[in-house]
Amino acid sequence: MTTTPPPIGLDDVRDAATRIRGVAHRTPVLRSRTLDALAGAEVFLKCENFQRVGAFKFRGAYNAASRLAPEQLARGIAAYSSGNHAQAVALAARELGSTAVIVMPEDAPLAKRAATAGYGAEIVTYDRYTGDRVAVAEALAAERGLALIPPYEHPHVMAGQGTAALELLEEAGALDALVVPVGGGGLMAGCATAAKALHGPIRMIGVEPEAGDDTKRSLEAGRRVTVPVPRTIADGQALPTPGELTFSVNRRLVDAIALVGDEEIREAMRFAFERLKIVLEPSGATPLAALLTGRAGPLPRRVGLILSGGNVDAARFARLCGGAG
């Protein structure tokens, strides 16, 4: 039996923190008396919805891009994403004086295309029914000599995402548990690496949408499992299988996965809106949903939540959450 060393360690996260300083926001940690009373715990909310581009993704994208050689930055960066990673790479490239080419499906929402183009990126589209976005991006990168920054399967990306936990623990002090959304697993891998290294006994609780429980099943099976493409409003977590690299970290460090349904996510978005006065996109609200429904399990005294993003426009929010009240 051989033991592979973990792809990242606390030093990588600390190094990422140095690189992103002054470029990424050090996002606020909010408290709420109402939430504490409901949860029966002291709850610390790390608000990545206030991060640049509206989500934690900028941390990892900038950390990875900042390590490219000047010649590579001159040639440019590529990424495939129709979500927050697209804007994150576009902005990271601009901040570093480079250029970005983002591969998106032809039918990606105009608002997302416009936002990404607004950061100066070139958009290349593909047909999502006949094309393979990874193949398209890799071919493009090879052809133009671009550096491809993947959304989670990369040590620098994972280490960058871990800076969210590092900042939270610096500000809140030791926590008994940390609740983190899990999609591809990059945010969890980075946060778990930092948190377990700093405070060994901390309980790492991942949250997935019920329809996208691939990481939960994979942890139970002890190997990466593939589920049908999840149908969920939590579009940041609609992935059928965990990343290989991220799973190699998460299988060692994650203590439990909580599952939340779409209606519970909607309720958590509404709670964030009406009680906390902040905007969370569906995936960003999953830790709050796990807390409010009790699905995160019996809670210890001091609990941190990574509220991962806030990119939902007013019209979509109205469709998702405007029905009650």
Add this chain to the structure above:
Amino acid sequence: MTTTPPPIGLDDVRDAATRIRGVAHRTPVLRSRTLDALAGAEVFLKCENFQRVGAFKFRGAYNAASRLAPEQLARGIAAYSSGNHAQAVALAARELGSTAVIVMPEDAPLAKRAATAGYGAEIVTYDRYTGDRVAVAEALAAERGLALIPPYEHPHVMAGQGTAALELLEEAGALDALVVPVGGGGLMAGCATAAKALHGPIRMIGVEPEAGDDTKRSLEAGRRVTVPVPRTIADGQALPTPGELTFSVNRRLVDAIALVGDEEIREAMRFAFERLKIVLEPSGATPLAALLTGRAGPLPRRVGLILSGGNVDAARFARLCGGAG
């Protein structure tokens, strides 16, 4: 010609700051690169939507209530309001171990009644078509020996609201202009008193809804003018005339009033939601509307905005802002 001394000074605001410390939140001052670029200025957002009860009103209510004698607190406090002042007085009473009776119209939204009752207050209703809320509250106060805390016409209330500007200036440093919503005028009176005392040249810009331009007209006329009851989504500013006490302050200290239309307020609420990721109620968004539309006039270099509250439920937000995108 006699000169009446101003009803409050900087010392009153400083004294209020001491009293509310640890009870009211010291709300965050947010920045936005997007907003700075749009405004061509450095913009500092004092987020009173994150204040307890979701609005600045708690500052003044608590400051006033905290000065009542123990015997008075034992008898109780009264207020008339169907809005944020109701919850503010209810919570202030609870924090001080007192009780509150709030006079509301019979047809006040159930959510507002429930929120106020949730802080332990007794609700007394009146018929808004036949009754006079001030008369009802005064009769009740006399009958039961309650102390009446008015929503703005009181030096302790005005001084309490001024702590928002005090905190903002402490955190942001000297500002060239401060943009403040004006309804009854208590927030503006307190903020202008603090800001002009600390930084003489600061430009105080009030914002009113177009339909409720009573303070603008009153400043132009040099005396309090009454307009028809305003029809506007900015329910915190739907008052027909400025307060007597607040106007005596504001006529000396306010440099200009900007008017904003309901559609502009909606657009500002949407901007706050989609770009700043925060929730603002219509009145709370009026300073942002004045900035985004240019109605606040040509802006100097460093500008503060008091975003006064965030009490809008998801369903109302959806009706007001869910149509676009």
